[in-house]
Amino acid sequence: MTPRTIEMELSTPTLDARGQVRNVPLGVSRRPSESVNDDFGAEHMLVNIGPQHPATHGVLRLVVELEGEAVKRVIPHIGYLHSGFEKLGEYRFYNQIIPLTDRTDYLSPMANNVAFALAAEALMGIEITERCRLLRVIACEMSRIISHLVWAGTTGIDLGAFTPFLWMFEQRERIYNLQEAWTGARLTTSVSRIGGMMADVPDGWEAGLQEFVRTFPLTLREVDTMFTRNAIWCGRTQGVGVMSAEDAINYSLSGPMLRASGVAYDVRKDRPYLGYDEFDFDVPVGEHGDIYDRYRVRLEEMHQSVRILDQALAKLKPGPINVADPRISLPPKSRSMSDMEAMIFHFKQVMEGISPPVGEVYFGVENPKGELGYYLVSDGTAKPARWRIRPPSFLNLAALPKLCDGALLSDVIAINASVDIVMGEIDR
């Protein structure tokens, strides 16, 4: 018996018989008679994502219609966190509404507090003090940084990058410590009041923020190194979820979503409030309108926030934080316990609230997620006749079906992350 030998080629032949380079398609080969529908059926598949799902960033529910892996239609469902804040506001004094604003966009509570105080002050015609103005600028920019940090961290996790998330949450923790030292709360800050602030910053607080401003850009540079030229990150984000400038305006997008599409609309520049026009900062604008540009815009915005914080700290001088009008600002507790007049004002403010004149105002600010607008209608009583929140991520999320046009299922997760939603604000 002679042993049989089998001759076989060990390497894949790269040239065919005619000397042409052979292209071997990757993936499962099919016999020509087979159709995709034999396996999956002709009907489209309906996949339910959420409301309890880590990649939906809160209680968002998406119903996705799939043909294989390609998305045919996305139908978002919201309302799982609806709390009726706008209705509640009609039964509250203006100062009592501020705690409700904490709970809308809970990733940047201080910015919401400040925005509401600004809207109410515009309605009442109150001029705030210089120190209060600068402290509010600091509050807003700190909020922008923590909100963008959460965004970049969680989006990284959605796309498979875990380490930068830890770096960013470490930095976020430092701002949370500063927030806690200032307001006593980490999440529900309620830092502003009509005509002033709940409290001045404690002694030595500025030094803590100065230290943060000095060292935080190092983390941003690390994140930049990890993400910006990372092949996986670029592959998952570039050219995905594209929105043209025209569409972005038509869909009423705002904030980084709008600017990534190339529209330089920033409320701080276009309709300056809190004296933002006297700060030296740039508005980053993307050009492709994809997820990658949204990431670049948000990363750069954090750098710009650091610049603004630096300038605000340099300008910050000692002084009063509340307006001197006793009908608007509560007297110090020690005075209201010893001085008759102060006690009367204290009593009247707590029991009767502050009544603005009859009128209405729409006040828009640049929140981390986009343009946050408070629309207040007063009928002359101490409680607003209507308090409308214009939530930026509500309108940004409304464009999700458009953004997911022609995407794959895995892109839906990335696109949804790039919108930067917070359900507390969408459902209110």
Added chain:
Amino acid sequence: MSAADTVGALRARFPKDVIRSHVVCGQDVVYVSNDKAHEILRWLQEDPAQQFNYLTDITCVEHRDAERELEVVYQLRSLNRKVDLRVKIGLNPDGPLVVRSVIDLWAGADWLEREAWDMFGVKFKGHPDLRRILMWEGYAEGFPLRKSFPLRGHWSRSEQTRQALEANPEAYYSLEELSIAEAYHELPLDVRERLAKAGKVLP
């Protein structure tokens, strides 16, 4: 050109349909008639001198004074001219609350109009998918932001709990979604016809 000039131009072009205008807290507000509102909004968006290309917000206001009109509020912005304008339509709160949808002008109006319908019961004629958005489909207590709606709702807490427990989980899918799923074949005939007419059913 400021918002005041826009108001002047509006008055010149639509003399009968600009009902009144005023400035409050430095912001211009124009009241327009319901019949011509869509035309006026289209003109504001398309006229090269106006360019109100950005729809900031759509909402409604009902006043505590029951005599006053329920207002539908359009907050517009021109990104190029950096001007804001608020356009309002007054409706009789007891009458039919119907205005024309502006979704053909601004795609962003989609959810804003659904929310106004959900919260105030204002119907937007021409909206392709006007269903509740924050409350669930089949919510039967009314429209929560109306002044006639009590803070705790119309029904007692026990009634609300009972209804929630009895709810059909399938109801959490919209008709549109049921048309995609296998449940389509179990839908009543008239619903299937309605969906087919709207072009929402797969061939």
